[in-house]
Amino acid sequence: MGSSYRVHGLAARSSLELLAEQARLFRPLKLAVADAGAGPVMSQHLGGNTAELLCGDDALVALAADADADIVVNALVGGIGLRATLAALSAGKTVALANKESIVMAGNLVMETARRCGGVLIPVDSEHSAVHQCLRGENVLQVRRLILTASGGPFLKRAGHSFSEITPEQALKHPNWQMGPKITVDSATLMNKGLEVIEAHYLFGLPPDKIEVVIHPQSVIHSLVEFVDGSLKAQLSTPDMRVPIQYALTYPDRQAAQFVATDLVQIGSLEFEAPDGDRFPCLRLAYRALEQGEGYPAVLSAANEIAVQVFLEGNLPFQRIPTLIAEAMAAFSFPAGDWTPTAEEILQVDAWTRRWCLEHLTEMRKVMA
DSSP, rough: OOOGGOOEEEESSSSSHHHHHHHHHHOOSSSEEEEOOHHHHHHHHTTTTTOEESSTTHHHHHHHHHHTTTEEEEEEOOOOGHHHHHHHHHTTTTEEEEOHHHHHHHHHHHHHHHHHOOEEEEEEHHHHHHHHHHHSSSSSEHHHHEEEEOOOOOOTOOOOOGGGGOHHHHHTTSOOOOOOOOHHHHHHHHHHHHHHHHHHHHHHHOOGGGEEEEETTTEEEEEEETTTSSSSEEEOSOOHHHHHHHHHHHHTOOOOOSSSSOOOOHOOOOOOOOOOOOTHHHHHHHHHHHHOOOOHHHHHHHHHHHHHHHEEEEEEOGGGHHHHHHHHHHHHHSSSSOOOOOHHHHHHHHHHHHHHHHHHHHHHHHHHO
8 A cells, every 4th residue: 555655744743753753764745743842853853854844833734734635644632633624624635534533522513614625534433434334335314323332441340439549551551452542541431432422423424312332342343333124234353443544545445455364263252231331421421512512522522631631640530530521511601592613612612621620620639638
């Protein structure tokens, strides 16, 4: 596949050394860094690399909308990815989307921008890629439900009363996938699956009551679609993100790959169970955010980012992650009447939520001191 593609640009939020390493490997024409002050440091890392360097809040947006880019892969973590997604879709690009927060925060706006401007969204998350593959050639009106599978994370069998003892190091040990810190903690709380429910709602146009989550510890079935006649279609493969990434890049074609071999005999059996909403309330919070309407998914997403960040810093107990999110959602109030938020209004909600969470945590520490 590599010979068919040329990397036009690379971007990063803050991983400057890794960005420089990839720049030396792929020799892109442009680089973008979200940190406005990263220029001098990045230049040192780059050495003699001649790529044009863009820095600052608008750098990611500019690169995403670059006229010479055909496919934009947005794998940023968190709400910072929204403007880049909208910019690429507004420019009519094909967007291979791994930044689920873009759709969680502003699903209606993202999908409408794609329709209006001719942009194409191809999901990279393994679950949504699986649904996308299962729906090819099918009539979405004949879908009874989507079933998103979840590994259950590292604490699937752990007693809820011991959640207060969970450390960041334990939460970062996912049993099946190698992922970044934020998404790994999201998997441990099942918030990752909650965000995926919201994403699936917007991507595939199905109501929340037609989107279910099933725990599947082996992570071999990535999602299923049940049709009105009772038939089920599923996409299976050994857990490896290279499969959905390649599918997104080559869609609508498939290209040969040798990096994944799925041996069903060796796997032996596939297990399923219902998620435990009492031990993992984040999943219910995501459904609630969808029910409450515009603005609430953005609050959910931003509050979760802050909660995970503070947990990883060692300043928030694991079991308090969903509590903080619920408290932020309860404190939020959207404008009266029908509200169709703009991108800037969604970003204002995001900023408000982050401020509220940090101030609330500060006040809680004062009370406990």
